[in-house]
Amino acid sequence: MRRLAVLLASILLASAALAWWWMHAPLGLSQDVVELAVEPGSSAQEVAQAVASQGSTPASLLYWWFRLSGQSRNIKAGNYELGSGTTPRSLLQKLVRGEQSLRSVTLLEGWTFAQMRDALRQADGLQPLTAGWSAEAIMERVGKPGVPAEGWFFPDTYTYSKGATDLSVLVRAMHAMEKKLALAWAQRxxxxxxxxxxxxxxxxxxxxxxxxxxxxxxxxxxxxxxxxxxxxxxxxxxxxxxxxxxxxxxxxxxxxxxxxxxxxxxxxxxxxxxxxxxxxxxxxxxxxxxxxxxxLYFVARGDGSSEFSATLDAHNRAVNRYQRKQQARAD
Incomplete structure (x- = not known):
């Protein structure tokens, strides 16, 4: 009995050591960076199978790891990037925390709506849902039917997960402009x-x-x-x-x-x-x-600033002065 107990203890220790090693060993992914899409409603088994299809780790091991961890029901839907150093342990942490891979698109101050749409079309991983839509159709979908689109989308940098739509970014930009405009109007x-x-x-x-x-x-x-x-x-x-x-x-x-x-x-x-x-x-x-x-008047000085005048005579003098300077630089 003593020998059997020692043997069982040795097996348990070896199994624990092997399990610890496996949880902290890289998954053996097929590429340096692998994209994993977890659809809403996906089971732990489906997630394990999706990961296994991108590497050498058996889906059954991943599935049982998810189950035994007690976190299988906490895996969140989303789009994830898995690096070559991803381990079963770090994978589960990422999925449970919902640490999705995010991208960003910047809409610049002073851009027209057409320029913003061009930027959204070129944004990495953003679905061009509105590509064939008119500006009027977009405004109806964002909740402003009959309102001209120009000016109603706040210029900022917006993050999104791969697979998000350009409409979702536009909705956020429109809500941001509504908020900023309301705050400014309240301070008029x-x-x-x-x-x-x-x-x-x-x-x-x-x-x-x-x-x-x-x-x-x-x-x-x-x-x-x-x-x-x-x-x-x-x-x-x-x-x-x-x-x-x-x-x-x-x-x-x-x-x-x-x-x-x-x-x-x-x-x-x-x-x-x-x-x-x-x-x-x-x-x-x-x-x-x-x-x-x-x-009542202003004219560009040529350095980015402006000269302001209260009368037309003063304005004309400023125009002549700064136009001569600009002409001299051009010559």
């Missing part, structure tokens, strides 16, 4: 020249395209608010360019400023009918918190 100054969050969004998109310089945003907003108050046309080039669409070749001509479109703020008074791009949080705040000034 009294007496501003825009009457609704939607108008603030339009103005913010123009500010976004007119300057990327933080210290100039509130002054650019001030010029536009001052013009709106007295009924003066905004006369801002980015709206004209947006209205031209694909016809814009990179060179804005005088005839373009005189050619009427719904977005031409040289030929039409007030705000254009829609935003012209996706504004940043800073542009949203500038649109509702303009700096107090009597400025």
């Amino acid at each position: 100054q009294p007496g501003i020249a825009v009457n609704s969050p939607e108008q603030a969004l339009v103005l913010a998109s123009i500010i976004e395209k007119e300057t990327g310089l933080e210290r100039d945003r509130a002054m650019v907003a001030s010029v536009f608010h001052n013009r709106l108050r007295i009924g003066m046309r905004l006369q801002t080039d980015p709206t004209v360019i947006y209205g031209m669409g694909a016809q814009f070749d990179g060179n804005l001509r005088r005839v373009d400023l005189l050619t009427d479109t719904p977005w031409n703020t040289y030929t039409r008074s007030g705000l254009p009918p829609t935003p012209i791009a996706a504004p940043s949080k800073a542009a949203l705040l500038a649109a509702v918190q303009p700096q107090a000034s009597n400025a």
